[in-house]
Amino acid sequence: MVVQREDTLLKGYSGLIVYADDFVACFQYKQEAERFYELLKVRMAHFGLEMEESKTRLIEFGRFAAENRRKRGEGKPETFTFLGFTHYCSTARGGWFRVKRKNGKKKFAKKCRELNKMIRDMRTWKLADIFRKLNQILVGYYHYYGITDNGRCLYSMKYRIVRMLFYWLNRRSEKKSYTWEGFHDVLKHFPLAEPMIYVHVYS
Secondary structure, three states: OOOOOHHHOOOOOEEEEEEOOEEEEEEOOHHHHHHHHHHHHHHHHHOOOOOOHHHOOOOOOOOOHHHHHHHOOOOOOOOEEEOOEEEEEEEOOOOOEEEEEEEOHHHHHHHHHHHHHHHHHHOOOOHHHHHHHHHHHHHHHHHHHOEOOOHHHHHHHHHHHHHHHHHHHOOOOOOOOOOHHHHHHHHHHOOOOOOOOOEOOOO
C-alpha cells in the first residue's frame, strides 16, 4: 500500500519532459513548483547526487506569464533552453498565446566556431568536395533545428557559412581569389542547401 502525504499532492496541472539527464518540470501553481524543487534536492541527496544549481532555476512561463509580470511592473517572461532550443512566450498572428523556439545562443555560437575551423582546414580541397561536405552538414542541421518559428536562425547559419567560405577561400594562397561578385558566381555553380522547416509544431 502506498501512503501519500497531504502536502505532496498536486492540486494543479503538472508535466515532466525528460531527455537523458536533462528535464523540464511544469506546474500550474508556483508553490507546487517550489515544493517539487525542494523535494527533488532531498531525493537526489539521498542517492549522493546534487543538482547543477547554475543550470537549474524556477521561472514563470506560460500563457499568463506576460500579463502577470506586467501587473507587477516586471519585464518580459523569462526564457529557458532545452535540447539546444531557447523556448520563449509569444503570440500567434491571431493574438493567442504560443510557445516559440529558436536556436540557443551558446549552441549556435559553438557550431559556428566548429564550422569556421572546419572550413579553414578544408580550404585547399576541391570546391566540389567542400560544398558537398558543407551541404551534408547543413541538411543535418536543418533537420534538427528546422522547427516552426526558427526559420530566421536557419538562414542566419547559412549566411554565416557563406561569410566563412568567402573569408577562407580567399586565403588559399597569398593572392586574393574572389571578389564578392566572383564568389556569388561560385555559389551559383555550387549552391548551398536552402533552409527548410521539417517539423511543423502547430499544423
